[in-house]
Amino acid sequence: DAKTTQPPSMDCAEGRAANLPCNHSTISGNEYVYWYRQIHSQGPQYIIHGLKNNETNEMASLIITEDRKSSTLILPHATLRDTAVYYCIVRFHSGGYQKVTFGTGTKLQVIP
Amino acid sequence: DAGVIQSPRHEVTEMGQEVTLRCKPISGHDYLFWYRQTMMRGLELLIYFNNNVPIDDSGMPEDRFSAKMPNASFSTLKIQPSEPRDSAVYFCASARVNSPLHFGNGTRLTVT
Numbered sequence: 352d353a354k355t356t357q358p359p360s361m362d363c364a365e366g367r368a369a370n371l372p373c374n375h376s377t378i379s380g381n382e383y384v385y386w387y388r389q390i391h392s393q394g395p396q397y398i399i400h401g402l403k404n405n406e407t408n409e410m411a412s413l414i415i416t417e418d419r420k421s422s423t424l425i426l427p428h429a430t431l432r433d434t435a436v437y438y439c440i441v442r443f444h445s446g447g448y449q450k451v452t453f454g455t456g457t458k459l460q461v462i463p
Numbered sequence: 464d465a466g467v468i469q470s471p472r473h474e475v476t477e478m479g480q481e482v483t484l485r486c487k488p489i490s491g492h493d494y495l496f497w498y499r500q501t502m503m504r505g506l507e508l509l510i511y512f513n514n515n516v517p518i519d520d521s522g523m524p525e526d527r528f529s530a531k532m533p534n535a536s537f538s539t540l541k542i543q544p545s546e547p548r549d550s551a552v553y554f555c556a557s558a559r560v561n562s563p564l565h566f567g568n569g570t571r572l573t574v575t
Contacts, residue, residue: 394569
């Protein structure tokens with residue numbers, strides 16, 4: 352699986368958009384970008400994923416650059432409950448190969 | 464669906480004792496993953512199964528660790544004998560092929 356690079360920490364003011372970057376410069380053509388978050392001591396929670404088009408769901412938006420070497424997760428109106436560690440991973444979508452590894456993530460602190 | 468269920472939530476044991484962690488995946492999911500999380504090493508993939516068969520156990524730290532999946536609704540991770548450095552939070556996750564992972568709430572293991 353391709354490696355990802357994320358800033359170790361970020362702050363965001365409550366009510367503002369949180370933009371979390373991820374670099375995945377060695378991503379291959381059939382690898383998807385996934386985002387998860389982990390709120391203190393709970394299991395990681397799936398947020399969103401995409402291949403090359405921008406994606407949006409009720410939780411967040413995912414912007415993937417045209418060359419697919421980086422992406423940004425956007426939380427449009429951050430709340431205190433969004434304080435968590437956010438993980439960006441890349442993952443093959445291939446029938447049998449499903450190994451999923453996590454990096455160190457970005458610790459997002461939403462400030463009142 | 465109740466989600467991925469792990470038991471126990473907390474386990475405290477003495478060095479040298481056998482520890483068994485349990486996981487019930489979401490019904491219909493054919494992949495099951497075991498992860499270990501520590502402050503020093505982050506979230507590490509230990510092993511994953513497909514249709515109850517272990518596919519990749521390269522993350523299992525040593526022979527003291529073993530994992531089984533006797534049927535589609537149950538998996539165990541066993542440590543024998545346990546050591547203080549095994550203290551960590553152990554997460555189980557399940558998924559359908561090419562779909563997001565769903566994590567349990569973890570088992571916090573303390574070995575004294």
